[in-house]
Amino acid sequence: MTTSVQTGTPTDPALGRAETILARWAPVASRPEPNRLDVPVPAEDVAQAAQALGRERWGYLAAITGLDHGPEADRLEALYHFCSGAAVLTLRALLPRHGGTVPSVAETFPLAMFFERELSEMFGVTVAGTPDPSRLFLPDDWPTGVYPLLKDVNPQAALAAQSETAPPRLQGKSDGDRFIVPIGPQHPALKEPGHFAFEVDGEVVKGASVRLGYVHRGIEKACEGQTWVQNLYLLERVCGICSHTHATCYALGVERLAGVEAPPRAQAIRVILGCLERIHSHLLWLGVAAHEAGFETLFMYSWRDRETIMDLLEQLSGNRVNYSCNVLGGVKFDISAEQAQAIRRALDFVEERTRHYLEVVSTDTLFLGRTQGIGVLSRQEAEYLGTVGPTARASGVPIDIRVTHPYAAYRAFPAEMVLDTAGDLTARFVVRMKEVFESGRVIRSILDNLPAGDLTVKMPRRIKPAETISRYEAPRGEVFYFLRSNGSDTPERVHIRTPSLCNWTSVLTKAVGAQLADVPLLLAGMDPCFSCNDRTVVITRPRRDPQVLSWEALRSAARQDRRR
Amino acid sequence: MTIPPIIHLLFFPGGLFMLALALAYEYVDRKVVARFQNRIGPRWFQPAADVLKLLIKEEVTPNVTHPVLFVALPVLALAGSLTAALSVPILGLNPALSFPGDLIVTVYLLSLVTMSMGLAGWNTNNRFSLIGATRSLTQVFCYEAPFMLALLGPAVVTGSWRITEILQTLDGQWIVFSQPIGFLVAVVGLMGKLEMPPFDAPKAKTEIVAGAMTEYSGRGLGLFHLGKIVEEVVGLSLLAALYLGGVSNPLAFFGKTLALLVVMAACHCLFTRLRIDQTVGVWWRYGTVLVLLQWIAVILWRVMTA
Numbered sequence: 001m002t003t004s005v006q007t008g009t010p011t012d013p014a015l016g017r018a019e020t021i022l023a024r025w026a027p028v029a030s031r032p033e034p035n036r037l038d039v040p041v042p043a044e045d046v047a048q049a050a051q052a053l054g055r056e057r058w059g060y061l062a063a064i065t066g067l068d069h070g071p072e073a074d075r076l077e078a079l080y081h082f083c084s085g086a087a088v089l090t091l092r093a094l095l096p097r098h099g100g101t102v103p104s105v106a107e108t109f110p111l112a113m114f115f116e117r118e119l120s121e122m123f124g125v126t127v128a129g130t131p132d133p134s135r136l137f138l139p140d141d142w143p144t145g146v147y148p149l150l151k152d153v154n155p156q157a158a159l160a161a162q163s164e165t166a167p168p169r170l171q172g173k174s175d176g177d178r179f180i181v182p183i184g185p186q187h188p189a190l191k192e193p194g195h196f197a198f199e200v201d202g203e204v205v206k207g208a209s210v211r212l213g214y215v216h217r218g219i220e221k222a223c224e225g226q227t228w229v230q231n232l233y234l235l236e237r238v239c240g241i242c243s244h245t246h247a248t249c250y251a252l253g254v255e256r257l258a259g260v261e262a263p264p265r266a267q268a269i270r271v272i273l274g275c276l277e278r279i280h281s282h283l284l285w286l287g288v289a290a291h292e293a294g295f296e297t298l299f300m301y302s303w304r305d306r307e308t309i310m311d312l313l314e315q316l317s318g319n320r321v322n323y324s325c326n327v328l329g330g331v332k333f334d335i336s337a338e339q340a341q342a343i344r345r346a347l348d349f350v351e352e353r354t355r356h357y358l359e360v361v362s363t364d365t366l367f368l369g370r371t372q373g374i375g376v377l378s379r380q381e382a383e384y385l386g387t388v389g390p391t392a393r394a395s396g397v398p399i400d401i402r403v404t405h406p407y408a409a410y411r412a413f414p415a416e417m418v419l420d421t422a423g424d425l426t427a428r429f430v431v432r433m434k435e436v437f438e439s440g441r442v443i444r445s446i447l448d449n450l451p452a453g454d455l456t457v458k459m460p461r462r463i464k465p466a467e468t469i470s471r472y473e474a475p476r477g478e479v480f481y482f483l484r485s486n487g488s489d490t491p492e493r494v495h496i497r498t499p500s501l502c503n504w505t506s507v508l509t510k511a512v513g514a515q516l517a518d519v520p521l522l523l524a525g526m527d528p529c530f531s532c533n534d535r536t537v538v539i540t541r542p543r544r545d546p547q548v549l550s551w552e553a554l555r556s557a558a559r560q561d562r563r564r
Numbered sequence: 565m566t567i568p569p570i571i572h573l574l575f576f577p578g579g580l581f582m583l584a585l586a587l588a589y590e591y592v593d594r595k596v597v598a599r600f601q602n603r604i605g606p607r608w609f610q611p612a613a614d615v616l617k618l619l620i621k622e623e624v625t626p627n628v629t630h631p632v633l634f635v636a637l638p639v640l641a642l643a644g645s646l647t648a649a650l651s652v653p654i655l656g657l658n659p660a661l662s663f664p665g666d667l668i669v670t671v672y673l674l675s676l677v678t679m680s681m682g683l684a685g686w687n688t689n690n691r692f693s694l695i696g697a698t699r700s701l702t703q704v705f706c707y708e709a710p711f712m713l714a715l716l717g718p719a720v721v722t723g724s725w726r727i728t729e730i731l732q733t734l735d736g737q738w739i740v741f742s743q744p745i746g747f748l749v750a751v752v753g754l755m756g757k758l759e760m761p762p763f764d765a766p767k768a769k770t771e772i773v774a775g776a777m778t779e780y781s782g783r784g785l786g787l788f789h790l791g792k793i794v795e796e797v798v799g800l801s802l803l804a805a806l807y808l809g810g811v812s813n814p815l816a817f818f819g820k821t822l823a824l825l826v827v828m829a830a831c832h833c834l835f836t837r838l839r840i841d842q843t844v845g846v847w848w849r850y851g852t853v854l855v856l857l858q859w860i861a862v863i864l865w866r867v868m869t870a
Contacts, residue, residue, distance in 0.1 A: 189770035294837025300601040
């Protein structure tokens with residue numbers, strides 16, 4: 001079937017198919033890991049190769065990673081990662097370090113639009129034919145020609161240069177004769193900053209656009225300046241809700257790079273924490289979604305019950321939010337028999353409550369009136385738009401990393417995928433509530449058979465040059481980490497793609513034509529997490545004349561207002 | 565014994581007394597809702613503290629508004645609901661102002677709050693306010709007719725449109741048993757009038773911030789709020805008097821109105837917000853039809869017994 005298997009014994013049949021599809025480029029392909037296939041592709045062939053994959057419906061585009069090899073090597077790579085089940089296929093396009101051009105793959109994979117804008121903004125790569133080449137996640141007043149993820153660019157210096165430029169002049173808002181309802185960056189519907197502009201005609205939405213990036217913190221760049229160990233604590237702070245997700249995804253990746261495997265007991269504890277995180281995240285989401293729909297009572301009760309899990313997490317780890325459970329090579333704390341008992345008791349309570357909530361969201365007439373048949377996403381649409389996580393599973397797309405590519409203790413304690421076929425908001429409620437039960441079941445089965453042994457193994461400080469990809473099923477969908485080491489104690493490149501980014505297109509598509517009143521619930525339906533999402537990337541169709549106000553401009557505007 | 569009208573207007577039953585009573589009822593409402601939602605709820609003086617805070621806060625007037633309207637509309641709203649209190653048997657005492665047709669006038673004075681809010685939303689020319697105002701006024705057209713018809717049910721039975729006369733003729737009869745549909749529509753209509761969930765689309769904060777009130781910050785917001793809670797007390801008194809066997813003494817007044825308040829608070833907690841199109845549907849498809857059926861029954865009964 002293939003000619004180029006270099007390493008790894010259990011080859012994934014999907015990769016064999018990929019080699020057949022990409023036969024033209026396959027002769028130079030390599031398998032760095034059993035489940036991965038690297039195919040070097042000339043930059044101008046990228047779109048063709050992607051089209052071939054899209055035509056054969058081979059997997060989905062997971063991320064586009066830019067990789068700068070530094071001024072000495074003077075080259076840059078654009079890595080197009082495609083995933084199908086456990087298999088990861090990477091198209092590697094070699095580019096000059098300055099002025100490189102790749103063709104857009106957004107026609108085959110609409111989601112690529114985000115990734116391509118990230119690529120062009122962070123690395124200065126021109127993407128020919130991308131639907132929206134405008135600046136995407138850097139601030140609007142970021143100096144042009146400064147590409148922060150290039151190795152020799154110092155963002156601090158760029159920021160200093162930026163502050164010397166004159167603050168932009170205040171302009172009156174002008175949207176022509178369109179009636180635009182702005183939601184955000186500060187709005188009661190949003191718990192994190194983001195800007196949505198909905199063009200409405202009466203109560204019906206006619207157009208939707210989103211501008212994110214308000215919580216962009218440059219974490220990927222920061223990672224390159226810190227040691228592997230330090231990064232664990234930085235990455236844990238990518239997100240406040242799925243902090244364990246990011247730390248575990250990173251730790252698993254780094255351990256694989258170093259050729260180390262954490263002991264079974266550590267892997268089990270990681271999964272227990274992951275499941276608890278999923279339960280608290282889904283209950284939190286239930287409350288937020290109910291609040292967006294105007295059902296305050298459900299909001300209050302689900303958040304009260306979520307406290308049970310938060311208390312549990314605090315009891316186990318000492319922290320409510322950043323549990324700091326992981327170290328590279330294992331976990332920090334053990335779970336004692338009494339704690340296991342406390343977990344079981346808490347689960348009993350939460351599961352009983354969740355059964356009630358499941359009944360409420362699937363039988364309450366008024367609530368169904370707000371969710372049933374709203375925002376229906378068919379399986380074809382969901383796959384085409386690159387949707388992930390519970391949003392995709394509610395449309396019947398079988399995508400769940402815990403099942404298709406089990407990591408940590410999920411190999412020994414398999415999880416089951418929760419699917420629904422309706423694809424509407426009700427289905428998204430039902431899928432998430434059922435996942436609470438599934439997480440509870442996994443926790444119990446692990447607690448009943450908790451492997452004995454050590455909590456950590458020794459990790460080397462320096463890691464030989466290699467690359468790996470770590471995927472993890474966060475409460476919101478697949479988290480994708482690309483890690484590259486260079487033999488030192490710091491990473492060469494850490495690239496993060498979070499699930500929220502993949503789900504925006506589906507929401508914006510479904511918002512057009514919906515009632516304005518359904519929009520908050522539609523937004524909530526994908527459980528957006530701006531904080532993860534913005535760590536590096538931003539979004540579609542920004543306002544034509546975006547205004548950025550400096551602190552000084554804001555203050556002077558406020559003074560003018562007072563004088564009036 | 566004659567009390568000078570100015571006393572009625574300023575102290576009892578209008579004016580200060582109504583404000584105090586409305587704040588007390590707001591406290592009960594908020595506390596009950598909080599307990600239903602598994603929260604602690606506010607302390608007894610919290611509603612008063614909130615209003616006081618708003619009244620002494622600086623008010624920011626947006627520069628695109630008509631400044632006179634901006635200031636006058638909240639006053640008009642509060643004046644409307646305070647005036648409505650004059651013809652209603654507050655505390656079970658005789659209304660201060662009684663004249664033929666005062667039932668109609670009272671109901672329309674109560675609508676003044678919503679109308680002022682709608683105008684205020686239009687006047688402030690904010691996107692959220694405009695949508696909120698549109699929704700408020702759309703809703704007025706939905707519940708106003710059924711609500712009015714439901715209140716007129718007892719009037720038709722007694723043959724008078726004067727509140728005191730209706731109450732005398734009824735003489736403690738519980739109309740709720742003979743006209744249950746009318747009562748149901750009246751209670752739900754009052755919830756609609758007060759923009760309580762599930763009819764709170766005009767101020768759905770996750771969509772349009774505070775709806776028509778978005779640009780109001782200080783005194784104006786406080787006065788609108790007072791207007792709303794006075795409207796609530798007047799509405800409850802009307803319903804208790806007309807449907808629940810009258811309110812002949814303060815004990816009956818408090819018992820009946822507070823019981824109604826708790827029922828409304830429970831409904832408030834039970835439901836998800838309706839979209840504005842669903843609200844319109846509920847009222848025109850069910851509310852209006854039901855109350856018309858009730859009317860036909862009442863009229864037939866009148867014709868047959870006459």
